Amino acid sequence: MVFSSLIFLFAFLPVTLALYYIVPGRKARNWVLFLLSLVFYGWGEPVYILVMLFSIVSAWGFGFLIGRHRESSPKRARAWMAVSLSVNLAALLFFKYANFFLSNLRLFPPLTDRISLIEGLTLPIGISFYTFQIMSYTIDLFRGKTEVQRNFVAFGAYVTLFPQLIAGPIVRYRDVDDQLTDRRETVPLFSSGVRRFLIGLGKKVLIGDACSRVYEYAKGTASFRATAVGAWMVMIFYTMHIYYDFSGYSDMAIGLGRMFGFRFLENFNYPYISGSITEFWRRWHMSLGNWFREYVYIPLGGNRKGKLKQYRNIAVVWFLTGFWHGANWNYILWGVYFGAILMLEKTFLLKILDRLPGFVRRLYAILLVGFGWILFSHTDLAAGWTCFVSLFGIGTEAFCTPTVGYELLHALPLLLIAAVGATPWPAEIWNRLSGYRWCGEGAVTDTGEQIPFTDTVLTARGKVFAVLTTVGCILLLFVTTAYLVDSTFSPFLYFIF
Amino acid sequence: MKEKVHLITAVFFALFVIIVGLAFVILPDRDFSPEENRSLALFPEFSWERLADGSFSSEINDYFADQFPARGLFVGVKGIAETLMQRGENNGVLLGEDGQLAVRRFRIYKSRIEHADDMDYYSPDAVRMNLDGIAAWVQSSGIETVTVLPPRSVDVCSSAFSYPREISDALYADVSSLDPAAGPVDLLPLMRERYEAGEYVYLRTDHHWNGRGAYLSYREIMKRFGMEDEILPEDTFVYEQVPDFYGTTWSKSGLRFVGPDTLEIPLFGDEEDRFETVCLSERTVKGEDGKPKKSLEPYKSFDGWMNRDYLSEKDKYGALLDGTHNIQTVFSKTEERERLLVVKDSFANLLVPFLARHFDLVILNLSGGVTDASRFAEEFGTTRALIVYNWENLITGTYPGNLR
Numbered sequence: 001m002v003f004s005s006l007i008f009l010f011a012f013l014p015v016t017l018a019l020y021y022i023v024p025g026r027k028a029r030n031w032v033l034f035l036l037s038l039v040f041y042g043w044g045e046p047v048y049i050l051v052m053l054f055s056i057v058s059a060w061g062f063g064f065l066i067g068r069h070r071e072s073s074p075k076r077a078r079a080w081m082a083v084s085l086s087v088n089l090a091a092l093l094f095f096k097y098a099n100f101f102l103s104n105l106r107l108f109p110p111l112t113d114r115i116s117l118i119e120g121l122t123l124p125i126g127i128s129f130y131t132f133q134i135m136s137y138t139i140d141l142f143r144g145k146t147e148v149q150r151n152f153v154a155f156g157a158y159v160t161l162f163p164q165l166i167a168g169p170i171v172r173y174r175d176v177d178d179q180l181t182d183r184r185e186t187v188p189l190f191s192s193g194v195r196r197f198l199i200g201l202g203k204k205v206l207i208g209d210a211c212s213r214v215y216e217y218a219k220g221t222a223s224f225r226a227t228a229v230g231a232w233m234v235m236i237f238y239t240m241h242i243y244y245d246f247s248g249y250s251d252m253a254i255g256l257g258r259m260f261g262f263r264f265l266e267n268f269n270y271p272y273i274s275g276s277i278t279e280f281w282r283r284w285h286m287s288l289g290n291w292f293r294e295y296v297y298i299p300l301g302g303n304r305k306g307k308l309k310q311y312r313n314i315a316v317v318w319f320l321t322g323f324w325h326g327a328n329w330n331y332i333l334w335g336v337y338f339g340a341i342l343m344l345e346k347t348f349l350l351k352i353l354d355r356l357p358g359f360v361r362r363l364y365a366i367l368l369v370g371f372g373w374i375l376f377s378h379t380d381l382a383a384g385w386t387c388f389v390s391l392f393g394i395g396t397e398a399f400c401t402p403t404v405g406y407e408l409l410h411a412l413p414l415l416l417i418a419a420v421g422a423t424p425w426p427a428e429i430w431n432r433l434s435g436y437r438w439c440g441e442g443a444v445t446d447t448g449e450q451i452p453f454t455d456t457v458l459t460a461r462g463k464v465f466a467v468l469t470t471v472g473c474i475l476l477l478f479v480t481t482a483y484l485v486d487s488t489f490s491p492f493l494y495f496i497f
Numbered sequence: 498m499k500e501k502v503h504l505i506t507a508v509f510f511a512l513f514v515i516i517v518g519l520a521f522v523i524l525p526d527r528d529f530s531p532e533e534n535r536s537l538a539l540f541p542e543f544s545w546e547r548l549a550d551g552s553f554s555s556e557i558n559d560y561f562a563d564q565f566p567a568r569g570l571f572v573g574v575k576g577i578a579e580t581l582m583q584r585g586e587n588n589g590v591l592l593g594e595d596g597q598l599a600v601r602r603f604r605i606y607k608s609r610i611e612h613a614d615d616m617d618y619y620s621p622d623a624v625r626m627n628l629d630g631i632a633a634w635v636q637s638s639g640i641e642t643v644t645v646l647p648p649r650s651v652d653v654c655s656s657a658f659s660y661p662r663e664i665s666d667a668l669y670a671d672v673s674s675l676d677p678a679a680g681p682v683d684l685l686p687l688m689r690e691r692y693e694a695g696e697y698v699y700l701r702t703d704h705h706w707n708g709r710g711a712y713l714s715y716r717e718i719m720k721r722f723g724m725e726d727e728i729l730p731e732d733t734f735v736y737e738q739v740p741d742f743y744g745t746t747w748s749k750s751g752l753r754f755v756g757p758d759t760l761e762i763p764l765f766g767d768e769e770d771r772f773e774t775v776c777l778s779e780r781t782v783k784g785e786d787g788k789p790k791k792s793l794e795p796y797k798s799f800d801g802w803m804n805r806d807y808l809s810e811k812d813k814y815g816a817l818l819d820g821t822h823n824i825q826t827v828f829s830k831t832e833e834r835e836r837l838l839v840v841k842d843s844f845a846n847l848l849v850p851f852l853a854r855h856f857d858l859v860i861l862n863l864s865g866g867v868t869d870a871s872r873f874a875e876e877f878g879t880t881r882a883l884i885v886y887n888w889e890n891l892i893t894g895t896y897p898g899n900l901r
Contacts, residue, residue, distance in 0.1 A: 007561045010521065014514050043554045191506035198510075217615060223607075224618035402661030403617060410585045458502055466502045474509045481517075482574035486588070486751055488562035 001043040002166070003197075003252045004205050006484050009477075012040060013256075016162075020260060026181060030157045033260065037160035041125070048124035051091060052160065058087045059134045060155045066141050067148035081142040085135055092131045095124055100327035126166040128324060130159050132291055137173035139295055146174040154180040163256035167249045169267035169287035172294075176262060185261035188453040192442045193258025195473045200251025202476040205483050207418050208244030211237045214411045215377075221404055222387065229400035231390035233408055235370045238377050240418040243272060246285070258442065265444050272422045275361035276353050277341045277368055288324070292317050314346075315339055325376070330384060334375045341368060434465030520566035527564070531811040532748050537563040573753035580752065585659070589615055590750035593657030597701045598746040598755060599650035601660060605892050612893075617664055619892035624671045627891050630898035631884060632676035638871045640838070642882040643680035643721040645714055646672050647706060647844045649888050650746065653688045653699050668888060679884070682717045700758045703744020704889065705814055705844060708736050708761035715851035718883060729854060734763040742813045760813050762803070763850045769801035772853055773830050776822040793824070793876075802827050802849050817846035823865045824873070827858040838879035840870050840900070845885035852883070864890055868899040 001008050016036045020029055042049040062084035069077035099117045106112050137155075140146045149155040158180055164171055218233035250267035257264045271284035281289055300313040315336075322335015345353070353361050371388065378384030390396050400408075420426060427439035436458070443451045458466060530537050541547075541556035548554070565571070579587040586592060589602030602615040606623040635642045651658070652665040665685075675681040688710060691698045698710035706714070712731055719728045739760040747755060776797040784790040799819065807816035818825060827849060837856035839845055842864035852858060859877045861867040863886060874882065886897060 005558070006565055007558055010514060010517050010565075011561065014518055044551050046549050046551060046554075187507060188503045191503035194506050194510045213615075217602075220613055220616050221618055223613075224616075224620075402663045406659070406661055410583060413583045453503075463502070466505060470506045470509050473506065474513055477510070477513060479574065479578055482571040482578065485562070485565055485568055485571035486575040488565070 001040050003249070003256075004201060004209075004480075004484065006481070006488070009201075009481070009484075012036075017259065021185075026183075027151075027153070029260075030151075030153045030180070033162075034153050034157040034160060037157070037162040037165060040162040041160060041165060045122070045125065048127075051095070051124050051127070052130060055088050055091055055131065055134055056156050056159050057152075059084055059138055059159075060149070060152055062087075063137065063141055063148050063155075064150075066138065070142065070144060077142055081138055084138045088131050088134050088138070092127055095121065095127055097323075097327045129168050129170055130165060132170050132288075133164075133173065134159055135295065136170075136291065140172070140174045146177050149173075149177070149180070151181070161257070161262070163253040163260070163262070164264065167246070167253070168285070169250055169253060169264055170291050171264055171287070172291070175265060179262050183261040189258045189261065189263075189442065192453060193255045195255070195438070195469065196258065196442075197252050197255030198473040198476050198480075200248045200253075200255055201480050202248075203244045203251060203421070204248030205480045206476075207414070207421065208241050208248055209483070210414050211241040211244060211418055214407065214414070215241050217407060218404070219387075221401075222390070225398065225401050225404070226386075226390055226396045227398050227400050227404050228390055228393045228396050229408060230404050231387050231396070233404070233411075234377075234387055235374050235391065236415065237411070238373050239272075239366075239370050240415065240422070242373060242376075243268075243422060244418065254443075263442070263444050263450070265448075269445075270422065270424050272366055272369070273362060273424070274365045274369075275358060276345055276350060276365055277338060278345050278350060280365055280369055281338070281342070288321070292321055296320060311343055314343055318342065326379075328379050330375055330379050330381055333381070334372055337372055337375060430465075430469075434462060434469070435459060436462050436465065438465065438469045517566060521561075521564065524564075524566050530563075530568075532569065534748070534812060569753070572751045576751040576753055587751050588749055590746055590752070591651065591658050591660055592750070592752055592755070593654065595657065595701070596755045597650075597654050597657035598750050598752065599654055599658065600704060600746055600749065600889070601651055603889060603893050606894060619664070619668060621667075621671055623895070624668070624891050626895065627886075627897040628672070628675045630900050631886075632679050634870060634900035635676070635679045635882075638874060638882070640874055640880070640882045641680075641722070642884060643682060643718050644675060644884040645682045645684065645718060645844075645886075646675070646891065647714065647885070647887040648672075648685045648688060650699050650704055652685060652888065653692050653710075655689070656693050668892070672888065672891070680721050682714065682721055684714060684717065687713060687717070697759075697761065700742070700744055700746075700760070702742065702747035702755065702758045703760075703814060704746050704887075705744070706847065707758075708734075708763045708847060711844075711847040712763065712851060715848055718848075718852075719855075722881065724855070727855060729851070734765055734850070736761040737764050739808055739813050739816075743811060744814065762817070762847075765850070765854070769803070769850075771829055771831055772801055772827055774799055774802045774818065775826045775828070776819065777824040777826070779824065797822075802853060814843070814846070818849060818860070821862065821865060823862045823867050825858075825860040825862075826877075827853050827860065829853075829857060833857075835881070836877055836879040838870065838874050838877070838882040839885065840867075840882060841885040842887055842890050844887050845883075848885065856881075863896050863900070864894070866896060868896055869901045871901055 001012060003009075016032070019036070020032045023029055023032055038049055041052065062080050065080040066077045066084065069080065099121055102115055102117050106115050137146070137149070137158075141148065149158075158173060158176060161171075215234060215237035218230045218237060221227070221230050222234070247268040254264050254266070265287060267285060267287050269283040269286065271280050274280040274283055297313050297317045300316060301309050302313060303310040318335045318339025319332065320335070321338070322332045325331040325334065353364065374388050375384050378387060386395060393399065431437050431439050437451070440451055441453050445451070526539060527537055528539060529535075538556065538559035540560055541553055543553060576587045580592065586601060589600060591599045591601045593599065601617050603617070603619070604612050604614050605616045605619045607613050607620050608622070631644060635644075648665070648669070651660070652669065655662050655665055669685050673681070673683065688698055688706075691709075691713065696709055697707050698713065699706050712734070716728050719725060739762060740757065742758040742760040744758060775795045777793045777795050779791050779793055781789050782792045797819070802818055803816050804819040805816060807813055807820065812820070821843070834855075834857045837852065837858055839852070839858050839860045840863045841860060842862070845860070849858065849860075859873060859879055861870060861873055863884075870882070873879075891897070
């Protein structure tokens with residue numbers, strides 16, 4: 001099930017909330033979350049519930065062994081950690097990467113006919129996310145940063161928790177371990193969650209999906225009339241699409257979490273205003289960056305073992321980051337591309353960038369990010385390259401055609417909204433006008449700082465804005481519902497042809 | 498006290514979701530949507546196997562979407578939102594001056610296996626194959642043929658939109674390359690000129706032409722057949738005005754604020770009853786020699802060429818020839834006349850009242866996949882043929898390429 005569907009909004013969510021708040025006590029509520037998350041997960045592909053349960057049970061079980069040996073025999077604990085991680089990674093490797101490896105082996109002529117792909121192997125939804133979450137438990141347990149979770153339902157609820165199950169953020173176990181057994185649902189938390197959820201929903205459906213349609217169209221025109229403007233539209237609207245889609249999803253996850261009393265870390269921090277790629281990756285999908293830093297980069301030695309090793313570590317992390325995004329060469333190259341830029345920035349580029357004016361730095365960063373998205377969005381590398389060189393008019397038929405120009409002109413209001421919305425301005429202006437921190441309240445930054453809720457007695461203006469904020473969010477829900485209904489509205493008109 | 502402010506959001510959200518949820522539960526399920534002209538999904542049958550293979554949940558999704566309360570209202574809201582965003586279109590339908598609508602994006606045919614959705618560019622190769630199919634059939638059948646390829650609304654009504662003519666003009670050039678032996682009729686400049694002069698040649702909310710547009714083509718067809726002297730003047734006909742027509746383009750657009758069309762149906766007094774329309778289906782039966790053979794059997798017939806029941810429903814254009822049937826005849830009941838084979842899509846349905854004054858018509862629905870025209874020409878002894886196939890079908894399908 002996805003959040004941006006009618007059945008989630010008007011059936012699953014209200015039923016889950018009602019059940020959750022009707023049953024008394026932490027244990028029963030965790031049961032509700034656990035079981036309904038399984039329903040949420042299994043909605044499309046019930047069979048893969050078993051894969052996920054297997055991962056959960058094994059990590060939970062091995063957790064006891066790691067915990068038992070942690071103090072007395074670290075070697076044994078380490079061995080059990082290795083076993084636990086291997087079991088989990090094996091599931092990820094098999095389901096996500098097996099056919100990628102096989103299809104690459106088939107490229108060698110002697111093997112072409114001897115190896116066949118595994119048929120019917122589809123990727124279990126969210127496996128990349130929940131595998132990483134489970135691993136954070138296992139590793140932190142071994143490191144003594146968290147304690148054994150004896151309660152299976154609490155652990156199961158952590159992994160399956162439907163708000164973050166499918167597309168993150170990747171919640172580290174130790175960030176929520178206390179909340180699993182001891183959290184307090186409050187009205188401010190719940191309501192700020194509702195607002196956050198609705199804003200995320202609007203971001204995804206109204207802006208993200210709309211940008212995606214322009215992107216799809218521009219991409220489609222390339223096979224008829226390749227134009228430079230069309231290629232720029234592909235890049236720009238994909239850049240907007242993926243930000244609004246993904247950050248909208250994270251907003252929804254964070255908001256939903258709050259509705260059930262959880263406080264997740266932020267996952268995006270206006271990445272497109274970055275002045276360098278280094279900064280970009282501190283602002284984009286932060287939970288993934290943190291995961292790789294903590295569980296790969298630092299264990300490899302980070303930057304403490306000399307420059308050479310540091311570059312090797314950066315290379316490893318970015319290869320893996322790319323590969324994590326998908327079992328395809330374009331994702332690997334995409335990761336390597338950013339790894340290379342980060343190395344260059346570390347060596348000398350950052351020093352140069354620091355001396356340049358702000359807008360030049362931002363232009364530099366957003367262009368490199370945009371080029372990256374071209375690579376990311378083309379699983380066919382040749383097509384990606386064609387699109388990239390089209391930006392510079394190489395291989396194109398025209399700079400622009402009237403039709404492509406028309407499409408761009410009529411997508412400009414959308415682009416303007418998308419661009420402004422990707423900056424902190426709208427939130428800052430709203431907060432300043434209202435005199436309260438409606439936007440960003442309750443956020444938990446990646447350093448663990450908790451931004452408080454608006455919880456003072458409001459002034460008259462504040463009251464007006466309290467109502468405006470709520471009405472705005474409900475209006476957003478109304479319009480989003482209209483878009484979702486329209487997308488299922490499929491007139492069958494060709495009866496009379 | 499302090500939490501009251503926060504309570505507002507929670508209460509509003511709960512109200513919205515509960516009202517919609519209750520409306521969903523209380524309102525009765527509908528099994529048909531006239532706006533979309535399709536059956537709606539009903540609550541699916543449950544079984545454990547269907548749950549396990551995911552088909553139950555997928556059908557529940559459909560059920561939920563199809564039976565969602567106030568679908569029409571929400572679709573309209575989206576249309577308004579897109580218009581406020583200056584998109585100039587919704588669901589691939591352009592909104593022009595005077596409420597003129599025109600489909601801009603199609604599911605075009607790219608190659609033998611591939612379609613592209615929501616595209617306004619088209620594949621010249623696909624058009625070429627269709628045109629070649631028509632030319633080849635005309636050549637092999639040896640029947641005197643006239644071919645009418647009606648342009649789309651977006652081509653004819655281009656002056657109502659700021660949308661560029663680039664693609665229309667390219668498609669016009671491609672279509673104009675049809676082999677002269679196929680008797681092509683040049684329509685676009687004529688229709689455009691009349692449209693720009695304010696004549697009601699094409700409908701505003703539907704993808705078809707209106708009565709007057711059909712009359713203009715009728716005249717061109719007669720000229721092509723060398724029957725210029727027999728053309729009936731336009732005042733021979735009385736256009737029956739059918740108001741409140743919300744056509745297919747209107748449905749697709751979701752632009753609910755656009756007003757209705759008046760469908761103009763040419764009539765000629767009481768004389769319609771002189772004709773009879775018969776709908777036929779082909780079945781395979783055992784012949785006298787024991788071998789299977791094809792047999793044509795009537796399954797529906799009516800006087801004239803119109804089913805008036807449709808005029809009070811949403812699909813008013815469906816009144817013409819009783820909507821879609823694959824094989825039909827419109828013959829005179831009183832006299833034997835020359836027979837004309839009409840290989841067509843639905844644009845031809847509005848040509849019937851004009852053509853039936855001159856010919857007995859044998860009508861094959863090419864857009865429904867009836868491609869073995871020669872066999873029917875022989876069976877009915879038709880001496881002339883008319884092909885009517887609009888540009889949208891030329892870029893989205895392949896049937897003319899299969900004409901036999």
